[in-house]
Amino acid sequence: MQSYDLIIKNAQVVTSIETKYADIGIKDQKIIAIGNNLINSKETIDATGKYILPGGIDSHCHIEQKSASGLINSDTFESATKAAALGGNTSIIPFAAQYEGFTLTETLEDYHKLAKKGSIIDYAMHMIIAGPNNDLLNLELPEQIRLGHSSIKIFMTYDRLKIEDIDILNIFEKARDMEAFISVHAENHGMITWMVSKLLEKGYTHPKFHSVSHPVAGEVEAINRIIGISELMDQPVMIFHVSSEKGVEVIRNAQARGVKIFAETCVQYLTLTSDEMDKPGVEGGKWICSPPLRKTRDQNALWDAVKDNTLCLISSDHAPYSFDSNGKLFKGENPNFKEIPNGMPGLNWRLPILFDEIVNKRRKNLSINDFVRLTSTSPAKIYGLYPQKGDIEIGCDADLVIWDPEAITELSDDMVVDGSGYNPYSGRIIKGWPETVILRGYMIVFNNKVIADPGNGNFLPTKLSANVKPKGIIAHDLLKENNYGANLQS
Ligand code: DUC
Ligand code: ZN
Ligand code: ZN
Numbered sequence: 001m002q003s004y005d006l007i008i009k010n011a012q013v014v015t016s017i018e019t020k021y022a023d024i025g026i027k028d029q030k031i032i033a034i035g036n037n038l039i040n041s042k043e044t045i046d047a048t049g050k051y052i053l054p055g056g057i058d059s060h061c062h063i064e065q066k067s068a069s070g071l072i073n074s075d076t077f078e079s080a081t082k083a084a085a086l087g088g089n090t091s092i093i094p095f096a097a098q099y100e101g102f103t104l105t106e107t108l109e110d111y112h113k114l115a116k117k118g119s120i121i122d123y124a125m126h127m128i129i130a131g132p133n134n135d136l137l138n139l140e141l142p143e144q145i146r147l148g149h150s151s152i153k154i155f156m157t158y159d160r161l162k163i164e165d166i167d168i169l170n171i172f173e174k175a176r177d178m179e180a181f182i183s184v185h186a187e188n189h190g191m192i193t194w195m196v197s198k199l200l201e202k203g204y205t206h207p208k209f210h211s212v213s214h215p216v217a218g219e220v221e222a223i224n225r226i227i228g229i230s231e232l233m234d235q236p237v238m239i240f241h242v243s244s245e246k247g248v249e250v251i252r253n254a255q256a257r258g259v260k261i262f263a264e265t266c267v268q269y270l271t272l273t274s275d276e277m278d279k280p281g282v283e284g285g286k287w288i289c290s291p292p293l294r295k296t297r298d299q300n301a302l303w304d305a306v307k308d309n310t311l312c313l314i315s316s317d318h319a320p321y322s323f324d325s326n327g328k329l330f331k332g333e334n335p336n337f338k339e340i341p342n343g344m345p346g347l348n349w350r351l352p353i354l355f356d357e358i359v360n361k362r363r364k365n366l367s368i369n370d371f372v373r374l375t376s377t378s379p380a381k382i383y384g385l386y387p388q389k390g391d392i393e394i395g396c397d398a399d400l401v402i403w404d405p406e407a408i409t410e411l412s413d414d415m416v417v418d419g420s421g422y423n424p425y426s427g428r429i430i431k432g433w434p435e436t437v438i439l440r441g442y443m444i445v446f447n448n449k450v451i452a453d454p455g456n457g458n459f460l461p462t463k464l465s466a467n468v469k470p471k472g473i474i475a476h477d478l479l480k481e482n483n484y485g486a487n488l489q490s
Helices: 077-086 104-118 134-146 165-178 189-201 209-213 216-233 245-256 267-271 283-287 296-307 350-360 368-382 480-485
Strands: 004-014 019-027 030-035 041-046 051-054 056-058 089-092 095-098 126-129 151-155 181-185 237-239 261-266 313-315 400-410 429-439 442-446
Touching (some): 004 030, 004 368, 056 350, 056 368, 089 429, 104 134, 151 165, 165 181, 189 209, 189 216, 245 261, 261 267, 267 296, 350 429
Parallel strands (some): 004 051, 056 089, 151 181, 181 237, 261 313
Antiparallel strands (some): 004 019, 019 030, 429 442
């Protein structure tokens, strides 16, 4: 008779496509049975009245990363992944940020050391490329893609990170040739720089002016530009952290005419507005992130776009800075909005808040299956982790989260285990909580306590997923083999 290491009994098993009562049998870190009345296990969990969902995958989070301002996020891989696990995640995709003057290889080695030492959950790794020189593009990149880093992030703004269109085109060409996917921070750098200087010149220094300084027009322009480049090169992209109604419109229109682009938003853009920054003193700096929080109207449009799949996943963009001289206030007690580092904590809060919005409040009539799709299955499918991650099926890693749909929690600063020391959602009362988290068959969170050790996480090498491959209908004159069109007869 089949024996198991662990059986979870009597719960409703939820995937991106169905919800059903079943027992789940686990052996050697994998799901090996889904059925009724499973028996013969070393350990059994009775999950009556609960839901079992695939572990959350937060595919956009910054951990121990050197920011454009030179400051490191207020987290270690240990603190960040504890927060992530407590928030129902079993995998993350943080960044290795390469700056001008550093090789991609040494950058990746550094971040891998940190992740290997501290992470309590599994992780893949995006590569940020900010200094795309010839050696990096021709020698390092192919090797790193081969080693399992199939995702590249580029920035169109931030002084030390942004790259010019010519470099974007070079990276797109390489990515297409070598089978990598590209994500983009799309905001117009010139517009932001100009707005900031005009506002500061007039003495508008309060945190609330951060939102004005990143105009929606800048997001729209950069999204349009990156779509044009993506179309020219037939290289699909992920547009990160879409924040505005107008940004969504551009993406929806491009998708409608057949451009293969993907877009995400983040929990903060769906649930907070720029009013958060309008608090006395510099308190509002806690909510400074880029793109900035927008208006209720934008929030509504983002939910509509989640509903119609214009936005196909929801991440946290976790990028915490403590609210003191080591973080948000590193330029002094009374900084202007531009001197406050950009970013908010979110690894711990993304899933509980979205569960409340989607499953409990039924926002836009989304379902619990949509919740799984947006927060686990889609990130796995897009970034090359599927079917190992992101689903509950025979053969998948046994990454499972037991949700109590009835638990009521008031979010507070006291709950914070990440390095920020504050909870941007403090005071919010939510229903539903990920009470038990299982990674590859081992319990890592039980009764809201982390019971795993740092170093527990495995690196997840990725390959370009078939879902995000080029369409293969590139204007054939753009192909190198055709000399970029130079030898075509008209
Ligand atoms: N914006 C980013 O682009 N990255 C990290 C945090 C932020 O606010
Ligand atoms: Zn970004
Ligand atoms: Zn980010």
